[in-house]
Amino acid sequence: MRRDRTLKQEIRHAFWAGRPGRQEEFLRQMPGDGFAEQRYRRAGSARIRFYFQQLGYIRGRVWGCAAALFAAVILFVWLLPCAGAPFFGANAENGMLQAGRWEAVRNTGDALLCCFSALLPLLAVLLVAEGNRSFRYGMKEIEMCARHSLTEVYLARMLFLGCGNLLWIGAADVLIRWTGSAAVDFVLVYLLVPYLLSLSLSLGACRRSPRNATGGCTAAGCAVSVGYLLLRDAFDIYAERYLAYWAVACIGLTAWIVRQHKDMKKIWEGQVCS
Amino acid sequence: MQLILDRVSKQYKNKIAVDRVSLELGPGVYGLLGANGAGKTTLMRMICGVLRPDGGEITFDGLDVSEEAYRDALGYLPQDFGYYPEFTAMDFLLYIAAIKGIPKREAKRRAWELFEVVGLEKQAGKKVRTFSGGMRQRLGIAQALINDPGLIVLDEPTAGLDPKERVRFRNMIERLGKRRIVLLSTHIVSDVEHVADRILLMKDGRFLHKAQSEQELLDEARAKGAVPEDAALEDLYLYYFRDREGGSEEE
Numbered sequence: 001m002r003r004d005r006t007l008k009q010e011i012r013h014a015f016w017a018g019r020p021g022r023q024e025e026f027l028r029q030m031p032g033d034g035f036a037e038q039r040y041r042r043a044g045s046a047r048i049r050f051y052f053q054q055l056g057y058i059r060g061r062v063w064g065c066a067a068a069l070f071a072a073v074i075l076f077v078w079l080l081p082c083a084g085a086p087f088f089g090a091n092a093e094n095g096m097l098q099a100g101r102w103e104a105v106r107n108t109g110d111a112l113l114c115c116f117s118a119l120l121p122l123l124a125v126l127l128v129a130e131g132n133r134s135f136r137y138g139m140k141e142i143e144m145c146a147r148h149s150l151t152e153v154y155l156a157r158m159l160f161l162g163c164g165n166l167l168w169i170g171a172a173d174v175l176i177r178w179t180g181s182a183a184v185d186f187v188l189v190y191l192l193v194p195y196l197l198s199l200s201l202s203l204g205a206c207r208r209s210p211r212n213a214t215g216g217c218t219a220a221g222c223a224v225s226v227g228y229l230l231l232r233d234a235f236d237i238y239a240e241r242y243l244a245y246w247a248v249a250c251i252g253l254t255a256w257i258v259r260q261h262k263d264m265k266k267i268w269e270g271q272v273c274s
Numbered sequence: 275m276q277l278i279l280d281r282v283s284k285q286y287k288n289k290i291a292v293d294r295v296s297l298e299l300g301p302g303v304y305g306l307l308g309a310n311g312a313g314k315t316t317l318m319r320m321i322c323g324v325l326r327p328d329g330g331e332i333t334f335d336g337l338d339v340s341e342e343a344y345r346d347a348l349g350y351l352p353q354d355f356g357y358y359p360e361f362t363a364m365d366f367l368l369y370i371a372a373i374k375g376i377p378k379r380e381a382k383r384r385a386w387e388l389f390e391v392v393g394l395e396k397q398a399g400k401k402v403r404t405f406s407g408g409m410r411q412r413l414g415i416a417q418a419l420i421n422d423p424g425l426i427v428l429d430e431p432t433a434g435l436d437p438k439e440r441v442r443f444r445n446m447i448e449r450l451g452k453r454r455i456v457l458l459s460t461h462i463v464s465d466v467e468h469v470a471d472r473i474l475l476m477k478d479g480r481f482l483h484k485a486q487s488e489q490e491l492l493d494e495a496r497a498k499g500a501v502p503e504d505a506a507l508e509d510l511y512l513y514y515f516r517d518r519e520g521g522s523e524e525e
């Protein structure tokens with residue numbers, strides 16, 4: 001009996017586990033009662049799952065509108081050769097002289113660039129308006145104090161909508177290049193500038209008055225759209241001598257958008273009252 | 275389980291909404307009572323991380339208010355809250371569960387439980403925009419509880435509820451307060467009277483009295499001769515907030 005006790009003591013001494021470190025923290029995370037148990041269980045839940053859940057909460061009509069805008073351009077350009085379309089210059093009419101409609105469409109690159117550029121500001125409005133829903137519908141307070149905060153909700157929406165818009169612009173770019181626009185070398189820059197301008201003006205409207213920004217965003221998108229068409233009519237905006245301005249505009253607008261997001265993050269995180 | 279507010283302040287331009295408030299709260303129901311503009315909502319928003327304090331610190335079980343784990347333990351019912359117009363009541367709760375990081379299956383189970391608790395089980399499939407004010411408020415209470423929070427902050431929770439619902443709500447809060455911290459802001463004195471273990475009286479961004487029971491508050495006021503012997507909490511409220519409510523000293 002005595003020998004057993006001595007043996008136990010010796011074993012305990014030899015295999016001493018050391019003083020407990022961070023015991024309090026460990027105990028706090030232990031599943032036990034109520035919320036602690038829930039929190040423990042949810043700790044492992046993947047952030048990716050949250051992001052994909054947010055994809056499901058983007059309204060179908062946003063994707064539908066984006067697809068409709070794209071389809072409208074294609075349809076318009078498809079019908080263009082039949083109408084003669086003097087507005088879009090010689091390429092379309094030249095196309096008509098060719099054997100068929102398909103060949104005619106293949107010569108309407110400038111018309112496509114014009115149509116896509118004029119409609120891209122509206123795509124930007126759709127993106128900003130969908131991202132701003134929390135403020136518009138008064139959900140921001142509830143979302144701000146949830147585990148995945150308003151910043152994450154916004155980022156998730158922007159991630160998917162931004163990818164959608166990039167696909168849209170990429171497809172437009174490919175189509176314009178395929179149809180042989182005169183401005184083929186810098187199509188992406190020409191497409192991005194009206195999009196980014198509309199995006200930054202819409203974000204500005206959201207920053208000023210998050211709850212009532214929809215009207216401001218729509219007005220900004222329409223103004224950029226109409227302004228682009230007027231400018232295109234008045235000047236040869238795709239001339240090589242203006243290329244530097246396009247590049248500067250593209251970089252400047254991107255920087256402005258990043259800056260606006262930084263300011264908006266302060267609202268999302270409660271540093272500034274909206 | 276402990277919520278600690280350490281010299282928390284908030285200023286809007288030249289108005290101090292919350293003035294160096296310090297507080298330590300353990301499990302129980304706390305009634306935050308004060309006139310309009312006393313700083314109740316600002317304080318609650320800061321506790322929920324919706325507003326960042328200009329000074330001071332807020333922690334729950336050692337977790338800072340800005341941490342994800344803090345928000346994970348939090349349930350908040352704002353004074354005014356909206357909803358996405360296409361949402362049914364079930365969609366609404368599932369959405370809230372999603373942003374609170376609750377897996378879908380568990381969220382559905384919790385949602386049905388809560389619909390039963392707040393008496394909305396028959397309306398689960400109906401659009402929220404068709405709900406009355408009281409039904410919306412009940413849905414708001416359900417969303418605050420969906421993550422089984424340890425810290426529950428309810429800003430004017432009984433606004434728009436009919437008497438039957440108020441009683442049901444009070445019972446629910448009483449149950450919840452046994453193992454959690456429930457902070458309840460209202461200017462409806464009878465709500466606090468029935469539910470709160472302790473009453474926090476707030477005026478001009480400061481606590482006049484904190485963490486005292488209703489009886490202690492009344493005894494103190496009676497001793498001062500401020501209220502009659504048979505006075506209730508309502509009389510006490512009028513005594514403390516008479517200036518702001520536009521009343522005179524004689525009232």
